[in-house]
Amino acid sequence: MTGAEPSAQVSASDVPAVPPSPNGPVPESAPLTPRTPAPELTSLAPEYREEWHGTYFAILKRAIDDQPDIRNIALSGAYGLGKTSVLNKLAEEFKGRVIKLSLLTLGTEPESARQGASQVPAADTKTNRIQKELVKQLLYQVNPSSAPKSRFHRIRKGRWKAELIPAAIAGVIGAAAALMLDLSGVTSIGLVASTDIPWLHPVVGALAAGVAVAGAVVIARMVLHGRIVIDKITAGPATLALPPRSSTYFDEYLDEIIYFFEVKKKVEIVIIEDLDRFDDPGIFESLRSLNSTLNSAAQLDKRNFRFIYAVKDSIFEKLGRDESASDTDEAQAELVRANRTKFFELVIPVVPFITHKNARDLLNGLLADHRLEIPKELIDIAARHIADMRLLHNVVNEYKVFKHQLLDVPNPVPGLLPQNLFAMVLYKNTLMSDFEKIRLGRSHLDILYSRWRTLAKENTERLRAANRELHEGIEFQSSARDRAERLASQFYSILDTLQTAPGSFISVGALTSISEELRSPETWRNLIEDGEPVVIQGIDRNGNRKQMSLNAAAMGRLLDTELDTREWVARSVPADEERIAANNETLEFLRYHTWEGLCRRPELKSPPPKGSPMSFIEWVRLLMASDLAADLVIHGYITSYYPLHVSTFYGEMIRPAAMSYIIHNIDHGQPDTDYQLNSEDVEAILRDQGRSILTERSMYNISIVDHLLTTDPVDAETVLTNLASAGPEELEFIDAYLAAGQNAVSFVERITPQWLDIFNHLVANPPGDVKKQAEFIEAAIRRRRDRTSYEISDPVRRFIEANYLQLAALTDPNRGRAAGSVIDFFQEASARISSVRGLSSAALEHLRETRAYVITAENLEALSGSSNISLNQLHSALPNDAYQYVFTQPRAYLDAVETSRGTDHAIDTPDLLVDIFHRCQRWPVDAIKRLVANSSGDCVVSDLGNVPEPVWEALVAEQRVSITFGNVFAYFEAKGSIDQPLSSLLSGRNAIAAASEADQEDRAKLAVAIINSGAASGHAQHRIDLALSVSPGELPSSEISPEPGELVGRLIAAGLLADDESAFDSRLLLDWPSYEFAIRSSTNYLDLIGAETLPGKFIEKLMSSDSVRDDVKESALEILDELDGITRAGFQSIGDWALRTKATLSAPKIDAIRAGGAYKTTVFELLSQAGGLIDLEDLRAILRKLGEPFSTIADPGRKRPIFPADYAPQKILQRLKDAGIVSGFRPKGPHHISVSLKQD
Structure with missing residues (x-):
């Protein structure tokens, strides 16, 4: 707190009860105190020595x-x-x-251009x-x-004697004129007595006229004396x-x-x-x-x-x-x-007898002659700047007068020392014009005063801001690990949710890796400072690798928090603490410093409107109009109380510091936040100005508010009401008071009912370290108004969540009621206590009734009083609202269960199973699955209809449901199919119970679904067994989903599928093994075989299959011309089967095999095997189509074809010989036969 210069303490007994009045007589009640004799002054007139x-x-x-x-x-x-x-x-x-x-x-300087100028x-x-x-x-x-x-x-000046001569001359002239004019008539008015002398009358008249004229002249000259002058001279x-x-x-x-x-x-x-x-x-x-x-x-x-x-x-x-x-x-x-x-x-x-070198001795001698004691240092300063004997005499004279009026009085100015007064006299004699401006507040000293207060204020605010930043840095450094853990957990939870979303490519492995990295403060520091993004890797459904890159801004939005660089900067806590201590020392200096002391602190600067910042001593040198004035300030002889050192002080009720504040601040309506006043000063101000002054902004002073909060809370409320308006000037003072006020906690308590934004301000503008900040928050919590909605922002919530252990009400066992108020505030702010460790029992008792804590194993164990935190235990240990709160934090609770050493299962017994599942039905699917998986083995639902549908999947997936027709069908109906959880459930069971009473249509529908569920529910026979267990009857083939393998054959064998043409629909039988097994399983296939039941593409497999009966193959040959899609290999397979089984084929069949692309030798062998059953012309026609060498023997000619002996052509050659087409044939070598055709 920046302060004024210390003032002397004056007791009440030292001053009279009633001050003298400068404008009137002393009141009769005031005692008259004798004054010392007036000082004897030294003449300044020239004196010859x-x-x-x-x-x-x-x-x-x-x-x-x-x-x-x-x-x-x-x-x-x-x-x-x-x-x-x-x-x-x-x-x-x-x-x-x-x-x-x-x-x-x-x-006056003449005006050269004025009208009428010379x-x-x-x-x-x-x-x-x-x-x-x-x-x-x-x-x-x-x-x-x-x-x-x-x-x-x-x-x-007029003189009577000088006027008599002119008057006498005028009188003689007047008398002569009277004689000449015969003024004897004057006798008729009684001027002379009656007489008989004739000449007497004219003489008397002339004398009278002469006297009258002389008198008139005297009067006129006296009146007009000096009034008639010669113009311009x-x-x-x-x-x-x-x-x-x-x-x-x-x-x-x-x-x-x-x-x-x-x-x-x-x-x-x-x-x-x-x-x-x-x-x-x-x-x-x-x-x-x-x-x-x-x-x-x-x-x-x-x-x-x-x-x-x-x-x-x-x-x-x-x-x-x-x-x-x-x-x-x-x-x-x-x-x-x-x-x-x-x-x-x-x-x-004239040789100088006084210079700045010897003026000191002369001044010292003058002061000694008058028995005046002034410090030698001040004499030295004065002598350096005053080398004029007359001026030195005048300084001493004026000092004696000022001393007589201000010091040698019953009521001297408190704190005014002779050297201070002498310095002001020196100032007056060297800067007379500026001295006169002091009483108007317009002197250079007043400007210096203003710059002083500005410098003190700016440096105080700067140091307080620096301390706030350092405290924040220390707090950030100490909480960086916890903050990283919290953000990492929050981020993991969000990504965990995204992982279960449709289309997500995020993998669990990637989440685990990211979570571990984010638990390090270094990761967050790199993210914010260096821009290194968080990269999440995964694989999409097509097997392609993908990446998601999140920068600091994206992470902030995702986590709904502001990622501030300051929170992650690596700092040296000891160095920061040293800086805070040094700043506090400087703040203490600024609170109680003097001008002289401030001149010795050049590091404290204040910027001018333009230019570089300047220290106070630089301001002194700049603003003071003379070097003497600057030296007097720098050496402490002129102080901030200078206005009181130049006039009579009537200070019985107004002390110097108070008067200075009135002059510079109250009279101008401007506050000085850090100006130092003591309680007596404040009381003096209030007595002088009246209580109405409390509504003025000039009362925004730390010392004034300190005093009011201590002695008069009612008056304090007046000032605080104005401050609660929270304008810029009010907020500036509030911050200053919270940083330096002696009753800051009381201040917060009293302003809280009037200021709804106080919590936001206390968090956004920390007054010091976290401990002090938390103390103010707690004070505001205690005094907030009931049923009033205060402004509580996310930063407030985050602050109390991070620093709740700094709130004494939560840790002091003797403050149970206060603990309840704080916990209520946590609920209002939607804040949660991360760990109840360290809280008092009273705080725990209040907390267990709320939701103002994080769901962790430690917290639940402490609040429930048991190491077992299963839902069954919590149901009996916690109030209903607190019990329900657990269900609002599913993942947190399940994490707590998994980390709790005293908890085996989330659900111990099935007695609350239905109630629990109703409470958790809104949980994410994965959380419900975890809950069911964490329940004891006997927690099985016998009837799904008793629990909400959202939990069915988890129950089925974890096989915590009875395999009854009602459960299976209800689940199937809800999902619309046999999904993976149900398939898994059914794959381990051979039958579904309690189906007899179900509707036939429902049984058939479920049976079809089970059959169509695929291998996930087990192999085909297992599914058929499950279907048979519900007695569905014969199932329509149109509802059976195609499936390669034995399914259709087994369905036919089990009687679930009719043994008719529909069972051999190509839609159902996707491949040959499916056809083969179905044919084997059917008893009616010989009657069913046809183009609709035997695709031509399977002829090859059919004719070569060892499991298909020959009568089926023969039936297939019968409809050979009806079949489409027979491949070349299929025709070859028919020929091979006929040769292998010695079957005799007709000419059309053999020609069809030839046309289908069978080998020529196979066709030739089939013709040979058929023998005479084929007409000769048909034989010759087929031979012609086979091409050489076979076509050469169909007709007579001159060629001699040669046939391999293994073709066994003898039967055909013999028949052609008999028909006169071939003339003969004979072996040619060991492997060939040479044929001779009959020539035409």
Whole structure:
């Protein structure tokens, strides 16, 4: 907390009860306290001291007495060296011969363009204005009566004696006129007594007229005295005007100047001071010229006029300067400036007797002379910047007055030390204009004050923010592993759900691998910082590999959380803790620092509107108008209480710190959050301003709120009500108070009922470490209003879930009621406690009534009081709502069961089986399966109708259901087929019980379904046995699904399929083995064989099969011409079978075999085997179709064909020989027969 400079403590007994009033008399009830005598001040008038000034006076006196040619003398030196003292001594020495001229001002700067301005441009030059002032001063140093010939009529005081002569003359003239006009009639009005003397009457009348005229003249002159002047020629009230014919005032009024010295017959020394104030060297040329004129004027009796000038040395720098000269003339100009004898015949330098080197000793001596004690360091600082004797005297004088008024009083300014007051007097004497602005709050010190508060505020906020970030980093580092575990589990759960979705290609192996990787904080750090995505691999239904890539943004959306880089940055906790400690030290300094102390902390900076940040000492150097002022601040002599150090303090009720806050903040309606006030200060402010001030923003001060929360909660509520409006300024103060306030917990408790967004703000703007943050959250929880909906965001939920053990109400065994309130808040925030380990028994008692915890083995065991967390046990141990809560977290509960060492099964006994399955019917299918799988072996459902349909699949899959017709048919009806779970169930059973009472149609429907369920339900005979167990009767072949193998044959054999043409439908018999077994199983196939029951494509397999009877094959030959699709191999197979069985085929059959593509030798052998059963012409026709060599023997000719002996052609050759076609045949070698045809 940034603070004001410490103030002195003043007890109530040290001050009177009633303060003096600066604007009126002291109240009668106030005791009058005697004051110390008024201080005696040192005159600032010039004082001649022989040891300092004697030399210069002697030189001047010698020049006047012994050196008549020296007429222009310069006494040169800086201000304050005693030049006036020397000249005053000179005037005293030559009294009557000296006239002094001093120009302190030239009046208002003339406006060159104003209406009616002088027509002479030179009139407004600085030189002419100086000449004008000199002329005016000369005019007023002579008595008007002594200069009767002066053309200037100056106002002077009327004198009766001077008016009598004009009045007497006027009276005589009036009397004479009366005599001439015979005013004897005056006697008729009783002016004279009756008399008989005739001439008396005219005489008396003339006298009366003369007296009247004289009186009138006297009265008129007295009334009009000085009121009639000559326009434009005045001195003082008269005006001197420069006519166009003259270029300077000296030229125009030279006669007046000479007349002046004619009147002043003894004056011959003119002392001119302060000309150098106007930096106009040209005036010296004019005065030198005037001096020459006066010395050469005959009417001045050849007096030797001396002009003595008091000037500063620097004025000579401008002598001879020509502003229009080029730089190349600078050297010449330097020579001109150096030649001061051009203007003065004698230059007397005044050696400085005070410099910044010895001013310290002089000031120290002055203070010692007046018995004033000021620290030597402050004297040194003042001496370095003040080297003027008169100013030093004035500083001491003013300090004595200020000290008398502010320190030497019954009620001095608390905390004001002599050095502070002396520093402000120094400031006043060197920066008078700025000092005057202090009372208006517009001085450079006020600007510095504002920058000070800004710097303190900005650095305080910066350090608090840095500490918040460091605390967050430490917390993130310590909780990174837990956070990674939680997010990994959440992610695994989501992917687990996706895995069961239709079309998913995610594999369980991939999930396990991903989950393990995500349990490492390093994985999350790489994901967020380096952009390394999480990659999930899997295989789709077509066997193709696929990848799913999730970046940080996608993971955040999927997990519904903000992945903040700060939460995963690897940090050094010890280093962060050291930085926090260092920051806290600086914050403590900022709370109780002084300007002097802050100047020693250059690392604390504040940026200006433009430019780089600046430290406080840099601000001091920049803003203070002088180096002295800056040094006084830097060394601690001018403090932040400076407004109280420059005026009378009426501080019985208002202390300095309080008054400073009123001046700078309350009066301007601006708060200063960290300005340090103590309780007495706050009370003083409230007494002075009234309680109504509590509604103002200026009350947003940490010290004020601290005091109110401690002493007057009602008044505190007024301020907190304003803060609860939560505007930008209010939120800024709330954050500052929570970080630095002494009653921060009470603050939170009292503002919570009025501020519905407090929880969000406390989490979003942590005031410090997690422990403090949790303390504020708990305080807000305790004091939240009933039946009021507070704003609770996900960050609030996540915070209390991560830091619930920091909430004392949950761990303190003596705070049972508070624990209930906190747990209720958890429910409102939809937050859950991850582990109940460490919670008090009272907290556990409240928690078991809620759902505000994560379902884990540890938590359920603790809340149920048993190591067995089966649903049967939880049903008896937990309240109904808590028991039902378990069913809302299926996977979490099943995970808990699997990790609980004391739990063998999720369901121990079947007594609650139906109820449990009704409660879990909304679970995911995989979770229901896990539940059923985790139930004890005797948990079997005898009637599926008693449990919800969603659990049937799991029960069937885990074979926890009785194999009855009702169960099997109900499941079949629900699924619409015999699915894999039911197939698995049926594959292990030989019969389905309790089917006799079922409807025949349902039995047939189930039987067909079982038969059609395929190998998953067992081999064909097993399925047929199951079908037979439900007595379905004969099944329509149209409902049987085609299946290669023995199914159809066994169905025919079992009587489930009619032994008719429908059983041999090509739709059912997909391959030859199916046909072969069906033919073998049929007793009616000989009657059924035909084009519809024997596809031609199977002739080859039929004729070569050893299991098919020959009568069937013979029947097949009978319908050979009806069959389609017989292949070449099929025809060859028929021929081979006929040759093998010695069957005699007709010519059409043999020709059909030939046409079907059988081998020629096979056809020839069949013809030979048929012998005479085939007509000769048919034989010859077939031979012709066989091609050579067989076609050559069908007709006579000259060829001699040769046949292989193994063809056994003898029978056919003999028959052809008998028919006269072949003439003979004989063996030719061991393997051939040579045939001779009969020639035509």
